[in-house]
Amino acid sequence: MDDASLEGLEAERALYGPFTQAVRDLVDTAIRTQAGPEEVRRAQAEVEAITARLREEGLTGPYGVRFRQDGFSRAWGNAVVGLRNAVAPPLVVETGERGVHATFHLGAAYEGPPGSVHGGVSALVLDQMLGQAAGAGGKPGMTATLTVTYKQRTPLGDLSASAWIDRSEGHKTWARGELVGPDGVCVEAEGLFILPRWARERLAQSDEPAPRFFE
Amino acid sequence: MDDASLEGLEAERALYGPFTQAVRDLVDTAIRTQAGPEEVRRAQAEVEAITARLREEGLTGPYGVRFRQDGFSRAWGNAVVGLRNAVAPPLVVETGERGVHATFHLGAAYEGPPGSVHGGVSALVLDQMLGQAAGAGGKPGMTATLTVTYKQRTPLGDLSASAWIDRSEGHKTWARGELVGPDGVCVEAEGLFILPRWARERLAQSDEPAPRFFE
Numbered sequence: 001m002d003d004a005s006l007e008g009l010e011a012e013r014a015l016y017g018p019f020t021q022a023v024r025d026l027v028d029t030a031i032r033t034q035a036g037p038e039e040v041r042r043a044q045a046e047v048e049a050i051t052a053r054l055r056e057e058g059l060t061g062p063y064g065v066r067f068r069q070d071g072f073s074r075a076w077g078n079a080v081v082g083l084r085n086a087v088a089p090p091l092v093v094e095t096g097e098r099g100v101h102a103t104f105h106l107g108a109a110y111e112g113p114p115g116s117v118h119g120g121v122s123a124l125v126l127d128q129m130l131g132q133a134a135g136a137g138g139k140p141g142m143t144a145t146l147t148v149t150y151k152q153r154t155p156l157g158d159l160s161a162s163a164w165i166d167r168s169e170g171h172k173t174w175a176r177g178e179l180v181g182p183d184g185v186c187v188e189a190e191g192l193f194i195l196p197r198w199a200r201e202r203l204a205q206s207d208e209p210a211p212r213f214f215e
Numbered sequence: 216m217d218d219a220s221l222e223g224l225e226a227e228r229a230l231y232g233p234f235t236q237a238v239r240d241l242v243d244t245a246i247r248t249q250a251g252p253e254e255v256r257r258a259q260a261e262v263e264a265i266t267a268r269l270r271e272e273g274l275t276g277p278y279g280v281r282f283r284q285d286g287f288s289r290a291w292g293n294a295v296v297g298l299r300n301a302v303a304p305p306l307v308v309e310t311g312e313r314g315v316h317a318t319f320h321l322g323a324a325y326e327g328p329p330g331s332v333h334g335g336v337s338a339l340v341l342d343q344m345l346g347q348a349a350g351a352g353g354k355p356g357m358t359a360t361l362t363v364t365y366k367q368r369t370p371l372g373d374l375s376a377s378a379w380i381d382r383s384e385g386h387k388t389w390a391r392g393e394l395v396g397p398d399g400v401c402v403e404a405e406g407l408f409i410l411p412r413w414a415r416e417r418l419a420q421s422d423e424p425a426p427r428f429f430e
Contacts, residue, residue: 027302065329142334
């Protein structure tokens with residue numbers, strides 16, 4: 001359980017958000033720099049020194065997901081939406097009447113075919129969106145199957161994604177979604193999400209609200 | 216086209232490989248550090264300074280894929296296998312008689328459910344593996360559809376993946392693959408890969424060998 005106060009949470013967000021963005025910018029630059037060997041070796045030594053200092057106090061395992069009493073959870077290590085994860089673009093997912101929506105930018109770090117978003121990155125983004133659509137509709141679950149259909153090339157740059165619940169039966173929820181580029185829908189996905197037994201048992205035993213999503 | 220000499224290529228590999236690994240270690244540490252606010256702010260300022268220096272000379276766009284006359288290509292910006300991409304674990308994919316295989320480690324940066332690999336990250340890895348299996352079998356293509364089935368939770372840690380061609384017809388290839396954890400197969404995937412028209416036309420007009428993969 002996450003027992004941070006709301007003030008403490010905001011202070012952490014204000015600290016780690018910009019820091020992680022700085023790391024994302026370094027990831028992008030590391031791909032694209034044409035600086036000379038001496039400059040790159042100097043940068044490597046400096047990055048290693050920063051990492052060593054930050055590691056002096058740290059978690060021994062991954063970040064995990066911190067569930068709050070108010071039903072919100074903090075998935076700051078998540079590979080798609082994690083505030084503290086430089087692998088994540090990160091997506092900021094908004095919940096509306098019809099489902100969930102996000103606008104985001106995918107740069108050089110998400111490349112597959114030249115100038116294009118990696119097909120697997122589109123699957124990664126849509127898996128998260130579909131899972132959050134299921135959770136936002138009160139039907140959280142883990143992915144059981146995911147089918148992704150590529151309609152056209154997805155260019156790197158500014159993109160958006162939407163997802164919604166198609167139908168649900170008991171602890172099974174089918175969700176659908178799409179990734180949209182400047183020329184329309186590029187990728188479609190459908191997935192089956194199932195609330196795992198351990199989560200069903202835990203929810204049955206407590207009066208905690210269901211978490212919004214598991215991944 | 217990539218006109219680097221083999222010696223030049225090895226020198227670049229020796230320079231950028233360890234540098235990018237240092238950036239990966241920083242990404243991991245940024246998620247898990249519990250250093251105080253002053254230390255984090257100091258790290259942010261230093262990372263921003265390194266990025267600014269490295270950006271003075273750099274590509275204006277993404278890395279792309281550099282095709283060599285000898286048929287090999289350099290996808291160093293690729294989100295799964297890219298030597299210069301800190302988002303990539305990176306996978307080192309080996310080609311055998313039956314298809315392709317890779318062993319790799321997924322740490323905190325690839326988390327979805329607590330302690331587990333993000334379902335979308337499994338899809339990302341398998342999309343790349345299936346695409347490379349198609350290419351290694353002489354049938355390169357871009358992903359048209361990908362279906363991923365989750366058999367059990369995939370724990371973060373040491374994993375392996377394999378992929379192979381199931382069948383092919385003309386410029387369409389169906390590939391299959393699996394992601395394996397300490398307790399066996401965690402995720403299965405099947406995908407349809409199609410050689411795009413522009414690539415078919417380009418290959419028909421030249422005597423270049425077919426590239427091994429497109430993403």
